[in-house]
Amino acid sequence: MLRTGWRRGMIAVALLGLGSIVVTAGGAADRPAGWRPVATGVARADEHDLPAGPIRERHELMEEIGKQAKALNGALKSGDTAGVAPPAEAIARLAPRIVKLFPEGSTDPKSRAKPEIWQKFDQFEALAGQLETSSAALAVGAKAGADVQALAAKVMRTCKGCHENFRTPKKDEQ
Numbered sequence: 001m002l003r004t005g006w007r008r009g010m011i012a013v014a015l016l017g018l019g020s021i022v023v024t025a026g027g028a029a030d031r032p033a034g035w036r037p038v039a040t041g042v043a044r045a046d047e048h049d050l051p052a053g054p055i056r057e058r059h060e061l062m063e064e065i066g067k068q069a070k071a072l073n074g075a076l077k078s079g080d081t082a083g084v085a086p087p088a089e090a091i092a093r094l095a096p097r098i099v100k101l102f103p104e105g106s107t108d109p110k111s112r113a114k115p116e117i118w119q120k121f122d123q124f125e126a127l128a129g130q131l132e133t134s135s136a137a138l139a140v141g142a143k144a145g146a147d148v149q150a151l152a153a154k155v156m157r158t159c160k161g162c163h164e165n166f167r168t169p170k171k172d173e174q
C-alpha cells in the first residue's frame with residue numbers, strides 16, 4: 001500500500017516533469033517570427049545539470065540560436081521572405097557570443113564540445129564568423145526581397161559544418 005502510494009507519487013512527479021517540457025516546447029514554437037531573444041543570463045538550475053559558467057551559457061546560447069533557426073525555416077517554408085529577416089538578424093547578433101563561451105579546457109561529460117575545438121581554434125572561430133556574416137547577408141537579402149533559399153542554405157551549412165567537426169553526435173539527432 002505504502003509502496004503503491006510512493007510509486008504513484010513518483011509517476012505524478014515524472015508526468016509533471018514531462019508536462020513542463022511540453023509546455024516549454026509549445027511556448028517556443030508559438031513565438032512569432034519577429035520574436036527577439038532576450039539574453040537574461042539567468043540560467044535555470046536544472047539546465048541538464050550543466051555546470052554554471054560558459055558550458056551552461058553556451059548551451060543556452062545554442063538553444064536560442066536553434067529557436068531562431070526554426071523560426072527562420074518556418075518563414076522560408078511558408079514563402080514569407082520578409083519574415084526571414086528578424087530571425088536571421090537575431091542569429092547574426094548571437095553568433096559573436098559563441099567563441100568567448102568556449103574557453104580552453106571548458107569540457108564536461110555532459111558537454112558535447114569536442115577537444116578538436118581547442119586544437120583547431122582558428123577553424124572554429126572562422127565558422128562562428130561565417131555564421132555571423134551569412135546570417136547578416138540573409139537578413140539583408142530577405143529585406144530586399146531577394147531569393148533567400150541559397151542565402152539560407154549557406155547559414156544552415158555553417159551550423160552543420162561546425163557541428164560535424166566540433167560536436168560529438170547524439171543518437172537521437174541527425
Ligand code: HEC
Nearest residue numbers: 059062065066069111112113127128131158159162166167
Ligand atoms: C562555431 C561552431 C558552431 C556553429 C557555427 C553553430 N554551432 Fe551549434 N553547437 C556547437 C557546439 C560545439 C555545440 C555543443 C556545445 C556543448 O555541448 O558544450 C553546439 C550545440 C548546439 C545545440 C544543442 C544545444 C544543447 O546543448 O542542447 C543546438 C540546438 C545548436 N547547436 C544549434 C545551432 C544552429 C541552429 C546553428 C546555426 C544557425 C549552430 N548551432 C551553429 C557549435 C556550433
